[in-house]
Each structure stands twice: as structure tokens, then as C-alpha cells.
Amino acid sequence: MYHWDFYVVFQSFDLFLWGIWATFLYTVGSILIGGIVGLAAAFARLSRFAPLRIAARTYQEVFRCTPLLVQILWAYYALPLLVGYTISNTTAGLLMLSFYVGSFYAEIFRGGINAVDKGQTEAALAVGMSGLQNMRHIVLPQAVKKMMPAFINQSVIQVKNTSLLYAISIPELTYMTAVVNSETYRPLESFTLAGVMYFALLFPLTQFADVLERRMRRSD
Amino acid sequence: MDTTIDPAISVRQLNKRFGALHVLKDIDLDVMPGEVLGIIGPSGSGKSTLIRCMNMLEAPSSGTLSFKGRPVGRRFRSAAGDIGTGELRRRVGMVFQHFNLFPHLTVLQNVTKGPVVVLKQSAAEAEATAMALLAEVGLESKRDEYPAHLSGGQKQRVAIARALAMKPDVLLLDEVTSALDPELVGEVLNVIRRLAENGMTMVLVTHEMAFAADTASRLIFMEAGRIAETGSPDEVLHNPKSERLRSFLSRFHA
Numbered sequence: 001m002y003h004w005d006f007y008v009v010f011q012s013f014d015l016f017l018w019g020i021w022a023t024f025l026y027t028v029g030s031i032l033i034g035g036i037v038g039l040a041a042a043f044a045r046l047s048r049f050a051p052l053r054i055a056a057r058t059y060q061e062v063f064r065c066t067p068l069l070v071q072i073l074w075a076y077y078a079l080p081l082l083v084g085y086t087i088s089n090t091t092a093g094l095l096m097l098s099f100y101v102g103s104f105y106a107e108i109f110r111g112g113i114n115a116v117d118k119g120q121t122e123a124a125l126a127v128g129m130s131g132l133q134n135m136r137h138i139v140l141p142q143a144v145k146k147m148m149p150a151f152i153n154q155s156v157i158q159v160k161n162t163s164l165l166y167a168i169s170i171p172e173l174t175y176m177t178a179v180v181n182s183e184t185y186r187p188l189e190s191f192t193l194a195g196v197m198y199f200a201l202l203f204p205l206t207q208f209a210d211v212l213e214r215r216m217r218r219s220d
Numbered sequence: 221m222d223t224t225i226d227p228a229i230s231v232r233q234l235n236k237r238f239g240a241l242h243v244l245k246d247i248d249l250d251v252m253p254g255e256v257l258g259i260i261g262p263s264g265s266g267k268s269t270l271i272r273c274m275n276m277l278e279a280p281s282s283g284t285l286s287f288k289g290r291p292v293g294r295r296f297r298s299a300a301g302d303i304g305t306g307e308l309r310r311r312v313g314m315v316f317q318h319f320n321l322f323p324h325l326t327v328l329q330n331v332t333k334g335p336v337v338v339l340k341q342s343a344a345e346a347e348a349t350a351m352a353l354l355a356e357v358g359l360e361s362k363r364d365e366y367p368a369h370l371s372g373g374q375k376q377r378v379a380i381a382r383a384l385a386m387k388p389d390v391l392l393l394d395e396v397t398s399a400l401d402p403e404l405v406g407e408v409l410n411v412i413r414r415l416a417e418n419g420m421t422m423v424l425v426t427h428e429m430a431f432a433a434d435t436a437s438r439l440i441f442m443e444a445g446r447i448a449e450t451g452s453p454d455e456v457l458h459n460p461k462s463e464r465l466r467s468f469l470s471r472f473h474a
Binding site: 117119120122123124125126127128129130131133137138141142145 | 275277296305306307309310313314316318320321322323324333334337338379382383386
């Protein structure tokens, strides 16, 4: 029978905390940047200008149809050979996480905007609003509500995806756990604790998404 | 000296195609200030498309549209000589068959949104106007409700107040009672009747023949994308010249 001993692992608790902090920073950073990239891509795809639509679609498909781990490794090890200067693991990691989540956000945003009834836009234009005013005052407020559950879902996945940064030695939670493991030789305790921490971080979020979705269905 | 009055809306040789479908064919039509123009005709005859061309929600494939003598351009902004679609729509209100109220806004906000965003009115000014209009359509007490909690007839009355809040010169009404339960039609028609009595210039696409008869000052009958007959309600409804109009009307006298 295995003898659990969390004591040695808890002695390195500060490493876990640093790991959670980094995980949090990379998540928030990539959600912000990815949100902007995704919004731009969503509008590009809704544009009447075909080259813009094609460019946005290409971006989306490239990032959606390749594994994030490959993207991260490529940006860190391969991209520097192309551009001729080194790229820090921070930059490579944050960039790829952002573009990856942005490609999914774009689809969520586009879907939310398209889900708003065309009659809404007609009514807004009919009182003399410009396309931009219609977007800002009429379409987006309704679209945001519709896209919120999917957006939270994707963001939950994003928290977990930061663990892939382990591969380029970014000291997020998974990397720090590996460090603790190599110092304590307690893999069961270390990785179990890491799992519990991810769970404690994400479970409230998924519950929140559920509540939001239920409330939305009721108000329809 | 030129003393003729410019039509509020003037349509010349207007054609509209959706791909291979030729929906409007060489339409010539003037809407004079103070006039209540009723448009009747079978479904698919182009009535709704015509009224939607009058505020450029549909862009004509060819032909011209003028507002008070000024040609309407394709761009949002008005330019030298041309009136832009933005200004046109500010001054030509529209009420839709399916209301299209903004579901994320209260009744009051639905009415004030246009004046605040488009006319840059202050919130207080817009609210004062909106409350007066809501009182006119009998919905003051609903000011803080969301559209989801209103009946169809109430929604349509809010939609009329929303259009009127822009103080339009012309009001376009596109089958505004077609989506309503029969018992709710009357309350909406009463509001429109009162607008007509107050001299509001209106174009209304309708299936309510009795209402068209006593409210419209002129009726046009559309058939297959053309204006087939035009005249006073009495002429059009009781002395139809064409066989088509006769058979169309016979369906309403059952």
C-alpha cells in the first residue's frame, strides 16, 4: 500500500503558488490579446471585402487545425530561424496561446453576431443609425449575451492549455509541479495536487457558465 | 415663381431585382405631404419591397428616389445635392410587420435610443418626448418593461412611438397588423387612424381593406411588380377596373 506523504510537497508550496500566478497571467494575457484578435477576425469574416474574409478564414483554419503544442514549439524553435532573431519563451508562448484562442473566439463572436435577428439591424438603420452605431448599441449588446456561455467554455479550455507552456520551460503550474516532483521524488502527491489546483480554479467557472446559460434560456 | 409643392417621396422608373427575380418594374409614384397612401395587392406583388425601397433598406437596382425634391444617394452621409441614407431614414420612419423592438432595452429605452444616438438629444429631452409618445399610444405604465413582457399589440404601439420619436416627415408602415392576433389589431389601427387625422404623411402596406378604405386618401393596387391601379379608396375598392383587382378584392368580401 502506497504511503501518501504530502508534507514534503507542501514544503514547496510557494513554487505551486508561483506556478498558479504564472498560469493566471498567461491565461488573462492570452484571453485579452486573443479577444482582440478574435474580434478583429470575426469582423473581417463578416466584411463585404473578400480578401479580408479569406485572410481571416485562413488564419482561423491554420490555428484551429494544428495542435497548440506544435504551434508553441514552432514559434519558439522554428520561427527564430525564419525571422533571424531569437524569440523569448514568454513571447512565443503568449503569442501562440493568444492566436490559438483568438481563432476559436472569432468563430464564437461571429456566431453570436449572426444569431442576432436581421430585423434588429433593419430597425436600427430605420431610425438613421450608421452601421457602426447599430453594431455598438443594438447588435453587440445582444450578441455578447448569446456568445457568453461559449466564450466562458473556451476560456476554461484556455486555462488548461497554458500547461503546454511546460514544453518551453515557462514556469506555470505544470512546470512548477514538475520542478517540485524532481526535488521531492513524490510524483503522486505533486501531480495530484496540481490536478486539484486546476480543478479548484476551473470548477467554479464551468458552474458559472451553466448558471448563465440557464438564465439566458429562461429570459428568451 | 414656382409654387408647386415637392412630393415628400418621389419614385421614378424604379426597378428592383433579387438575382433573376424582377420584383419591382418601372415604378413611378409620388407621395404628397399629408397624404395617406395605402398599398394593397397579393403577396409577392412587391408591396413590401416598394415600401422598403422608400427608406433604402432595399437599394433600387435602377431608377431614382427623391425626398422632398432631393435625390437620394447610396451613401450614408448626405453630399452636395444628394441626401444620404442616414438623413433619409432619420426623416422617414418605419414600422415593421414583426415589430423588431430591441429586446435588450426597456420600452422607454426603445423609444429614446434613436433620438439619443442619432439626433444626439440629451437623455432628459429624449425621455420627455418618449413619455409623451408613450402616453399617446397608451403605454406610459409600461415604460420600464422589456418587450418580451408585452402583447403583440403593445409591441407594435411601442414600435410606432419609437418611429415617431425621430419626428419623421413620413411614416412607412409595412403590414403592421399582419403578425397580430385578431383581437389586438384594433388598438394598433386606432393609433394609426389618429396619426392620419393629425395630418401625418404615411405609406401603409396593408391587408386590412376596411381600414384602408376609411383611412387612406389614395390606394394603389400592385400586381406582379407593377402599379396596376390607383385612385381613391372608393374607386379602387368599389369600382375595380381590372379583372385581377376584382378577383383580389373578392377574397376579402367573403
